[in-house]
Amino acid sequence: xxxxxxxxxxxxxxxxxxxxxxxxxxxxxxxxxxxxxxxxxxxxxxxxxxxxxxxxxxxxxxxxxxxxxxxxxxxxxxxxxxxxxxxxxxxxxxxxxxxxxxxxxxxxxxxxxxxxxxxxxxxxxxxxxxxxxxxxxxxxxxxxxxxxxxxxxxxxxxxxxxxxxxxxxxxxxxxxxxxxxxxxxxxxxxxxxxxxxxxxxxxxxxxxxxxxxxxxxxxxxxxxxxxxxxxxxxxxxxxxxxxxxxxxxxxxxxxxxxxxxxxxxxxxxxxxxxxxxxxxxxxxxxxxxxxxxxxxxxxxxxxxxxxxxxxxxxxxxxxxxxxxxxxx
Amino acid sequence: xxxxxxxxxxxxxxxxxxxxxxxxxxxxxxxxxxxxxxxxxxxxxxxxxxxxxxxxxxxxxxxxxxxxxxxxxxxxxxxxxxxxxxxxxxxxxxxxxxxxxxxxxxxxxxxxxxxxxxxxxxxxxxxxxxxxxxxxxxxxxxxxxxxxxxxxxxxxxxxxxxxxxxxxxxxxxxxxxxxxxxxxxxxxxxxxxxxxxxxxxxxxxxxxxxxxxxxxxxxxxxxxxxxxxxxxxxxxxxxxxxxxxxxxxxxxxxxxxxxxxxxxxxxxxxxxxxxxxxxxx
Numbered sequence: 001x002x003x004x005x006x007x008x009x010x011x012x013x014x015x016x017x018x019x020x021x022x023x024x025x026x027x028x029x030x031x032x033x034x035x036x037x038x039x040x041x042x043x044x045x046x047x048x049x050x051x052x053x054x055x056x057x058x059x060x061x062x063x064x065x066x067x068x069x070x071x072x073x074x075x076x077x078x079x080x081x082x083x084x085x086x087x088x089x090x091x092x093x094x095x096x097x098x099x100x101x102x103x104x105x106x107x108x109x110x111x112x113x114x115x116x117x118x119x120x121x122x123x124x125x126x127x128x129x130x131x132x133x134x135x136x137x138x139x140x141x142x143x144x145x146x147x148x149x150x151x152x153x154x155x156x157x158x159x160x161x162x163x164x165x166x167x168x169x170x171x172x173x174x175x176x177x178x179x180x181x182x183x184x185x186x187x188x189x190x191x192x193x194x195x196x197x198x199x200x201x202x203x204x205x206x207x208x209x210x211x212x213x214x215x216x217x218x219x220x221x222x223x224x225x226x227x228x229x230x231x232x233x234x235x236x237x238x239x240x241x242x243x244x245x246x247x248x249x250x251x252x253x254x255x256x257x258x259x260x261x262x263x264x265x266x267x268x269x270x271x272x273x274x275x276x277x278x279x280x281x282x283x284x285x286x287x288x289x290x291x292x293x294x295x296x297x298x299x300x301x302x303x304x305x306x307x308x309x310x311x312x313x314x315x316x317x318x319x320x321x322x323x324x325x326x327x328x
Numbered sequence: 329x330x331x332x333x334x335x336x337x338x339x340x341x342x343x344x345x346x347x348x349x350x351x352x353x354x355x356x357x358x359x360x361x362x363x364x365x366x367x368x369x370x371x372x373x374x375x376x377x378x379x380x381x382x383x384x385x386x387x388x389x390x391x392x393x394x395x396x397x398x399x400x401x402x403x404x405x406x407x408x409x410x411x412x413x414x415x416x417x418x419x420x421x422x423x424x425x426x427x428x429x430x431x432x433x434x435x436x437x438x439x440x441x442x443x444x445x446x447x448x449x450x451x452x453x454x455x456x457x458x459x460x461x462x463x464x465x466x467x468x469x470x471x472x473x474x475x476x477x478x479x480x481x482x483x484x485x486x487x488x489x490x491x492x493x494x495x496x497x498x499x500x501x502x503x504x505x506x507x508x509x510x511x512x513x514x515x516x517x518x519x520x521x522x523x524x525x526x527x528x529x530x531x532x533x534x535x536x537x538x539x540x541x542x543x544x545x546x547x548x549x550x551x552x553x554x555x556x557x558x559x560x561x562x563x564x565x566x567x568x569x570x571x572x573x574x575x576x577x578x579x580x581x582x583x584x585x586x587x588x589x590x591x592x593x594x595x596x597x598x599x600x601x602x603x604x605x606x607x608x609x
Contacts, residue, residue, distance in 0.1 A: 062495060087497035099488035104510045114496045159492070166496060 004076045005037035006202045007061060007090055007170045012070030014056055026278050030056040033070070034228045036221060038170055038202040043192065045205045045217035045234065047249060051274055053226040054206045055095075058172045061204065062092040088118050091163035095175040097155035101147040107131070107158050108143040114165035130161045134191060153184035160191065164199075171195065172204045177212065189216050210253040214238045222246045225275050225285040227301070232311025242305075242313040245286045284316065292317055334583025337576055345398035348391045357388040359545050370565055378565035380553070389550050390569045396458040396546035397528050397573075403459065404527030407466025409520045412473030417512070419474070420481025421504055431478065437471035443533070450539040457544055461534060465527045473519045480515060484508045514588050521581040532574060547573050 012035075016028040031053040038044055038061075046054050060067055063082035072079045079086055094100035101110060108127050115122035115130075128139035134157040136142040147155055156176060163171055173192065177185040193216055195201045207213050213220055214234055221231040222243065230243040241247040274289075275281050281288055287297040296302075296316050305318040344351070352358050362384055369379045378386050419430035446464050450456050453464075484490060485508065493507050528547070534540060535548025536555065547570035554567035 064491070064495075082494075084497040087495060092492075092495055094488045094492060096488060100492045102489040102493070102507055102511075105507075113493070113498065113502075117497050162492070162496070 005039050005073070006075060008037040008073040008076075009034060009057065009061055009067075010071045010073060011035055012057075012060055012067045012072065014053075014060055014065070015068045020278075028277050029226055029280055030277060031060065032226045034223070034226075036061075036204075036228070038204055040169065040202050041196055041200045042219065043196050043203040043205050043217040044219045044221060045207060045213035046221050046223060047207055047210060047213050048223035049208055049249070049274060051225075051277070052223040053277075054208075054223055055174055056226075057223070058092065058174045058204060058206055061170075062090060062172055084117070088166050089168055090170045090172065091166060091168040092172040092174060093156070093159050093163055093176045096179050097152055097159050098147075098179070100159050101155055103147050105146075106143070107145050107147075107150075110158065110162045111143075111165050114162050118166045120165070120167065130165055131158075133164060134158070134161045135187070136161070151184075152180050153188060156180060156188055157191070160188075160195075164195070168201070170202045170204070172206075174206050175208070176205070178207070178209070185212070192216060210238060210250055222249065225280055226277055227285055227314070229286065229315070230311070230313040232307070233309060236307075236309045236311045242307065242311065242318055243286075243315045244290045244292055244317070246313075248289075284314070330583045331587030334580040334585075334587070337580035338584065341394055341398055341573070341577060341580075344391060345395040348395045352388050352391055355388075357385045359384060359389045359392040361385065361388070370563075378563070380558075380563075380566055386550075386566055386569055389545050390547070390573060393546040393548075393550055393570060394573065396544050397531060397548070400458045400462040400465065400531040400546070401524040401528040401577075403462035404466040404469065404530075405520050405524035407463065408470040408473065408523040408527075409516060411466070411470035412477055412519065413512075413516060415470070416474035416477030417481045417504065417509065420478040421485055421500075421508065423482075423485075427478070430474075434471050434474045434478070437468065438475065440468065440471075442468045443530070446530070446534065447537065447539060450534060456540055458531070458546065461531050461540070462527065465530045466523075469523060469526060469530075473523065476519070477512060477515060480512055481508060484511055517588050518585045521584055525578050525581045528574060528577060532570075547571075 011033050012031060013029075013033055014031040016030055018026050018028055020026045034053070034057060036044070036046070036057065046057065048054050059065065061072060063072065063079060063086060066081075074086065074089060108124075111127045111130050112122045115126055120126065124140075124143070127143050131137070131139040131142050136154060136157050142150075142154070142158075147158075150158065156179075160171075160176075171192075176192070177188050180188060189212060192203060192205065196203055205213065205217055217234045219232065220234045220237040222229050222237065222245065224245045230237060230241065230246045237246060238250055241250050275285055281298075283299045284290070284293075284297045284302055287293040290297065294316060302314045302316040302319055304312050304314050306312045362382060367379060367382070372378070380386060380389070415430050415434060419427040419434070446468060449464050450461065453460055490503060490507050493503060498507070531540075531546060532548030532551060535546060536552045538552065540546065540549050540552070550570040551567050554563070554570075557563070558566040
């Protein structure tokens with residue numbers, strides 16, 4: 001792990017301008033003041049519920065659209081736009097493998113184009129090598145196939161192979177397994193882990209599945225309503241969540257060893273919906289759902305508290321009395 | 329099967345259009361040859377489809393007219409589809425100001441009353457031969473196609489597979505021509521056939537209203553001439569053949585359109601009859 005992250009988002013904010021039902025101008029605050037650093041040979045998982053800004057953050061990192069404020073840094077240098085050099089370093093794997101491959105083009109078209117665009121040799125043997133790398137064998141047969149002749153898992157492997165064809169140093173996975181059958185998810189996860197170990201890729205793994213984040217990742221970052229609320233080594237974040245929202249997430253993933261109704265969050269779960277990003281609550285955005293909310297939570301966003309195990313959180317509960325960690 | 333019939337009919341007319349004059353010579357008939365003994369004669373004998381009130385052969389006129397009608401149809405279709413693709417796809421793919429400008433242009437052409445305008449323009453133009461008519465019809469007929477293609481391109485542009493190729497650093501030109509345009513092929517070919525048929529009908533309509541040059545013969549001009557005399561005298565053999573030709577061409581384009589989807593969509597293409605037979609055997 002080198003000190004300079006390969007790809008980093010520094011204090012980035014993204015607002016989308018839109019119009020509401022009656023045509024009034026509204027600003028959707030999709031991501032606010034988020035910092036995320038990706039290091040070589042490490043997998044960072046980004047977890048949070050739907051609409052928390054995970055995908056937006058990934059697309060900001062991939063330069064799909066410009067940041068409203070903040071910076072995207074590639075090897076410490078600010079990125080100015082999505083040029084070919086950037087494309088050669090950072091690739092994104094989409095959530096839906098049924099949409100991310102052109103239905104009229106054969107597998108080899110995708111891979112060969114990717115190789116050619118980045119001036120890599122693009123012979124049949126190189127296409128086959130890529131397919132071998134993602135365990136699509138027999139390679140020659142898969143190269144000739146059209147997307148509709150492949151299963152979801154096979155398509156996602158093709159999408160990964162296409163991303164790998166440019167020989168990137170960062171792979172951003174936007175819920176890469178959520179559309180796949182449960183039975184083949186593990187294969188794709190293991191493939192990602194192998195790429196980290198063998199190729200030294202820096203990976204961002206976006207998911208709302210805590211169990212897979214724990215299985216795969218080295219670090220876990222938790223987003224809520226566009227803000228980063230907790231981060232740190234995977235085990236510590238998932239085993240000892242500091243932020244009440246992280247605990248809610250962990251508790252809501254099924255665990256056979258936990259008895260039903262033992263969670264402190266049965267009340268919080270009833271509070272339901274995540275907040276509107278057009279008009280987010282002031283202070284900590286989680287306070288309307290948080291059973292431990294205090295006065296300061298309603299007025300001001302909490303500063304970051306660091307913990308000895310490398311984790312950190314933005315929560316008032318840890319700012320004032322760190323020893324007073326809420327226990328379920 | 330449907331497609332084959334459709335293609336067969338279109339191919340038949342295309343062949344007649346190409347070899348028509350030669351075919352007339354071969355049969356010893358001509359669109360302007362006047363046979364005074366055969367004036368208003370019903371089908372049969374020396375005149376297979378009968379003769380007109382001027383004594384000209386209906387079959388010879390229909391054969392000669394095929395060329396002009398097909399030329400108008402094909403030329404207007406090509407002009408119309410090229411304009412529709414260029415304007416529609418460009419507007420949809422690039423968006424922003426380019427889109428605003430091109431959409432304005434499209435909408436303007438869309439609300440123009442095409443037939444009266446064509447009449448006026450045709451009235452001003454000196455030579456209203458088939459090429460001129462085709463130009464007018466093509467130049468005024470592209471707007472609906474451009475709108476459809478713009479909408480389709482707009483939807484395709486944002487799809488994940490286009491995003492993914494853009495993420496690879498793919499060039500704009502190739503994004504349009506290799507990734508987006510093939511998905512529009514079905515639309516484009518269906519639209520083209522529609523334009524061709526529309527042009528043939530428009531040409532017939534214009535000729536019927538008297539907008540055509542006196543020395544050209546097309547399906548439309550035959551019907552126009554028949555209108556003046558044939559209906560009063562019950563000379564059905566004069567206007568039915570050219571009318572039937574127009575109707576047949578319309579049916580054929582419809583039949584081909586049914587099949588275009590199957591050709592363009594690889595998922596439908598897998599139902600390969602040979603492969604199925606092999607599997608069943």
